[in-house]
Amino acid sequence: MEYGFWGALMLMVLMADPLGNIPITLACLKTVPNNRRPIVLIRECLIAMVTLLLAMFFGRSFLESIGLTDAALSIGGSVIVMLMAIRMVFPTKDGVFGETPGGEPLIVPLAIPALAGPSTLATIMMLAASDPSRMPEWGLIVVITMVVSCVTLLAAEWLQKKLGDKVTLAIERLTGLILAMMATQMALSGIASYVKGLGLGA
Template sequence: MHPFIFKEIVSVTMILFAIIDILGAIPVIIQLRQRAGHIESEKASIVVLILMIVFLFVGDKLLDIIGLDVASFAIAGSLVIFIIAMEMILGIHLFKPDEEMSSTVSIVPLAFPLIAGAGTMTTLLSLKSQYQTQDILIGIVLNTMFVYLVLKNVQWLEKLFGKTGIDILRKAFGIILLAIAIKLFRSNTHL
């Protein structure tokens, strides 16, 4: 067992923080909460934590078993993000809320693919080749704790921004999310 390297922990934590971009996802989280009624922050955070840890250890093997490459996985994630972005920009609802939605929204699309999506998963695979596993695990735990804090305080954040502020943020972040989806799609297609 190698000793923990503080510099590596900080690097991994910052890289994952940038990829997860929970602050940038606040308008999406607010929109999902409004449509579903509430968000189960504990459930979403636990699912994010489990997804990232499992993918860190068996992600590449899992994709091999089901005959997928990382690029296909990333493209699928980009399409879901694209649809969410279009909903935000155009103010339309492609996914109609149903009675089941309030219990599942915390997992799909919130935990996956929004927080622990294709970008996060592919980043974990590349971090594995550069950093020690225990340092990556600490980075995952720290990011999950931050995700939980944001999800837990989303109502307070909603009050802080107000309806107009949220509408402006939703449109702006919708465009950013759209750009991320297109970049993820382009960087994983060889057209």
């Protein structure tokens, strides 16, 4: 499946799920002093961005070294995205990413897995594998995704108050439905790629 810039950007932003991460952000920062919260959020977004860029540049080489194909990446990524979509549509009391430790977050759970989790890592590796010549474009998408996430999470308390729990939940479920459809398309593309590799395609 070939992605244009805006399609890939939308997919990455949906994967990062900044609105869905508002509850986990508020929970993680409730014991952090107000004047330190922006610093913590910016730091976590930078860590997530670096992690995604490393996956973008070196993820394919790593996958090739252990014998994984583009089809496996696409199908495996679709499974992860589908699982995330199911938890967004049918949320549990622990949220999309399960229980999180208390105290000031460092890497876990905001940077990883909330922002740079299995779904976003699989997605950026899939994009990079689909067209390695567009690395600058994929890198820009990672940066924009993290900027959008950072701005959204910095405004988490304000958004939670303005939107309310019901609207936030509705948006998260709608995002989950969109992700489920994207996961299905990723799986179909992976299967088509695998069949073509076997020489069985039309």
